[in-house]
Amino acid sequence: MKIGYARVSTADQSLDLQLKALKEAGCDRIYQDHGISGMRFDRPGYGKAMQALKEGDTLVVWRLDRLARSMLELTDTVTTLHNRGIGFRSLCEYFDLGTPVGDFMLHILSAMAHFERALIIERTRAGMAAAKARGVQIGRPPAMDGETFREALFLINRGLSVPATATQIGVGKSTLYRYLSENAARYHRLNM
Template identity: 65%
Template sequence: MRIGYARVSTCEQSLDLQIDALERAGCDTIFEDPGVSGVAPERPGLTKALRTLKEGDTLVVWRLDRMARSMHDLLDTVDTLHARKIGFQSLCEHIDIDSAFGELILHVLSSVVHFERRLIVERTRAGMEAARSRGATFGRRPALDGETFREALYLKAQGMTIPAIAADIGVGRSTLYRYMG
């Protein structure tokens, strides 16, 4: 049996391209993870696919990066499949681990995927550092500015309760408790 697995990182993306390719590749069943990041610890579709696979079956993915984002994760999964006598095929990279050459190519490409991921992280960090040096700030905007916080302190000093103050200034109680801490 050929079992397909398709994944997209956000709900706005479509699985159609992957599903069409997996159907053309002769997959009997296709498991999906719509809107699930490759680095997410929980991928229900992949978990179901791996549980469904039996000796002699083949897991088919559209591209390697749909299966895993880290080289370690990809190779662990493929090694586990191999130990269970289950094949693995990636359509775009034309990889089939049933041959020594296919296994070699998988290891080389997984190293490239890992390298690419590391480059993205490095470029992102460098870009953020450059932006910080120009005065940019990142992260959430503070829930309370200085003036609003002073107002909250004044209301507290007047005997108002935290829940009443939070409602009055328009923030959550837990946020105000954290600020008043």
């Protein structure tokens, strides 16, 4: 039996091209993950595909990077498949693991996929560093600014509980507790 697996990383991407190619390749069943990064280990479609595969079956993917994004993960997956007596085929890279050339190509292509991912990470980090140097804030904005924190302190000093104060200023109570803990010295100074 041929089991197909298709994946796209973002919700606005389409699986149509992969699904069509897998059907044309004769896949009996196709499992898919839509809007899920290849770096995640908890991909439901991937898990179901791996469970469905039995000895003598073949896992078919459109491209190697649809299955894994790191050389280690790809090598581990293919080794696990091989040890279970399951074949592996990638349509775009035109190889079948059932051949010596396919085995050789897998190692070359998995190294390239790993290199590509490392370059993406390097470029992302360089871009973030350049943005920080320009004064751009990276990540989520803080839950509270200084003015909101002062308002929270005022309400707490007037006798309002921390949970009620958090509701009043529109933040979670754990966030307010964290801010109070992080700014304990300043908080005590203001209470004196």
